[in-house]
Amino acid sequence: MSVISLRTKLGYGFGHVLNDLCSAMWFTYLLVYFHHVLLFDNGLAGVVLLIGQVSKKGRSFFNVVILSGIFG
Numbered sequence: 001m002s003v004i005s006l007r008t009k010l011g012y013g014f015g016h017v018l019n020d021l022c023s024a025m026w027f028t029y030l031l032v033y034f035h036h037v038l039l040f041d042n043g044l045a046g047v048v049l050l051i052g053q054v055s056k057k058g059r060s061f062f063n064v065v066i067l068s069g070i071f072g
Contacts, residue, residue, distance in 0.1 A: 027049060034045035 034040040
């Protein structure tokens with residue numbers, strides 16, 4: 001069994017934080033785009049973004065269950 005070095009752990013942790021930061025910036029841009037370009041009101045823009053996030057999480061969960069073979 002190999003030991004993961006502190007440098008590798010810090011690298012993965014830093015990458016995870018940067019990924020979350022990038023996602024937050026993208027969602028902010030998307031809300032502005034919905035509101036100012038597509039002329040959605042604030043509530044509709046938020047609902048569209050929420051539906052996208054919920055469906056993404058649902059698909060991710062489904063993929064994990066299928067690929068890991070939990071039920072089969």
